[in-house]
Amino acid sequence: MVQAYNFIGSWQLFPERGTYDFGERPKSGIYKIQSNGEEKQLYIEHNWVTLESQAFNSSYTVQAGSGLQPMEHQEIAEASELDFPDGITLIIKLYKGSELWLELLHELQPNGYLKLTQKGRNETGEAYTNVEIFHKQLSVLPYSASVSGAVIKHTEEGVIRHKALTAMEEQTNMQLEQIRKQIELLAIQAQEIQKRKELSMIIYGAQLNFQPVIGQIYYLYERKDGSHLLSMVSPKEWGRSAPFKKAVASVKLLADHTWTEIL
DSSP: OGGGGGGOEEEEEOGGGOEESSSOOOSEEEEEEEEETTTTEEEEEEEEEOTTOBEEEEEEEEEOSSSOEEOSOTTTOSEEEEEEEETTEEEEEEEETTEEEEEEEEEEOTTSOEEEEEEEEOTTSOEEEEEEEEEEESSOOSSOOOSTTOBOOOOHHHHHHHHHHHHHHHHHHHHHHHHHHHHHHHHHHHHHHHHHHHHHHHHHTSBOOSOOOTTOEEEEEEOTTSOEEEESSOHHHHGGGOOSSEEEEEEEEOTTSOEEEEO
């Protein structure tokens, strides 16, 4: 299923970034999306652990196709609808009878995270919206999945592995973010240097009847014939006798003998 390609994988929950109108805030969770390309099915598995270390699991399969498709697991829903509005949006709608009881909106964010918005109704019929943020992971589940409400006791090996993987992902994500910011800063600095170089080439090709002083502000003008003039006289001081077509910029000579525009 080509449309599902960007969503396929195992996603790890950021518990602190979610908002919950309904249910308890989990302390950890894994959201899996798998595809059977030939049968055009998506297998969804949602595992989470509460603050009291109770583990919950929900899994089901949805079928692509026009209109409502019957669900294999009737205890989850009787029918489902699968839609890909674009390459970064996946919508799953679950129905009981003809009534929509849960909508799952999956959105891929610019930073690569998955935003899952769940819109449904609680036992009293009140509408709720839960929003969860996930990041893609390569690791396996940090706990064993079980039926709803079963208390999970972590093994010492599993706890060590989970802590190590969590620490590794936090550190590598932090380092990648630092590198990304450094790259952005270098790109900005390169653009500024290129602008100074282009401006300097114009000024050094302009008419210059004096020795510029570092740190002093001068004024660059363009004549009617397209040539340039560097002057100590500002546009306001010229009055109507200005010997140029237009004022280009106010400029300053830097210590490296490049010129920068003064805004």
